[in-house]
């Protein structure tokens with residue numbers, strides 16, 4: 058007989074466990090008035106929320122108002138039933154990882170990164186690749202056993218792929234920050250199409266990152282991994298090295314590191 062996993066029903070709380078209290082914020086395209094406040098309240102009630110309190114409201118621009126609302130929801134979710142692909146890295150430190158690359162890969166790991174398409178935001182990809190890194194964590198350029206090339210912003214997908222192929226890159230890092238009208242998804246799909254055309258899909262490691270990116274989305278789009286807000290370069294460095302060794306058949310999934318496709 059199949060054994061059913063125990064359910065783990067959870068719900069949000071603000072004051073007391075399971076009270077269902079949430080905070081939400083949104084903007085309405087109307088001036089900041091009492092009428093606007095009532096509109097915000099009715100909108101939340103229509104969402105099925107209870108005990109709605111418009112806690113804060115302020116003018117966001119001419120004829121736009123930002124609201125902060127506290128309310129209560131009856132919604133629950135079974136946490137035990139949630140299965141999702143995740144990048145889980147058992148991280149080696151800077152010196153340990155460099156020594157590990159020297160021993161296990163035996164050469165520098167080559168990576169190319171850029172913010173592609175029309176996107177001008179370089180801060181995210183710089184945080185991962187530049188010497189200085191991010192949040193006290195060195196970027197890949199700082200690792201002696203990585204050779205990192207940062208091509209900057211507004212790089213056509215095909216150019217990034219061609220430059221990476223010319224250097225036999227082990228990994229290509231694509232950053233997508235602007236998400237209006239899902240342009241990040243469209244451009245990511247175009248990148249994957251170009252990678253398939255160039256014959257590197259399934260061979261070179263393809264990483265996608267950005268504020269609205271997660272591992273699940275990146276995998277759905279055809280990448281090997283996705284990294285979202287707060288990503289540290291050391292997590293990316295560890296992922297690349299272990300995924301590379303797994304792809305070369307030198308390391309088993311979960312031996313030193315878990316992740317990739319679930």
Ligand code: B12
Nearest residue numbers: 176177178179180181230232235236237266267268287288
């Ligand atoms: C700085 C900034 C700019 C600067 C960019 C300067 C530069 N050189 O990058 C300038 C002024 C040029 C700019 C321009 C624009 N911007 Co702007 N900008 C921002 C701002 C304030 C900060 C972004 C940032 O630097 N974040 C910090 C980095 C470290 O975070 P991150 O990108 O998420 O990166 C982390 C992770 O996501 C991850 N990561 C990211 N990429 C990758 C890649 C890989 C491979 C990996 C592994 C990890 C990874 O690692 C990083 C570290 O943890 C945001 C608002 C905000 N507060 O976020 C708006 C914002 C992103 N901009 C926005 C917009 C709309 C624009 C413009 C279109 C405005 C305009 N109308 O002209 C233009 C863009 C034009 C274009 N063609 O792209 C919107 C985007 C809205 C949307 N939903 O798409 C935002 C959200 C502002 C807003 N609320 O409206 N912008």
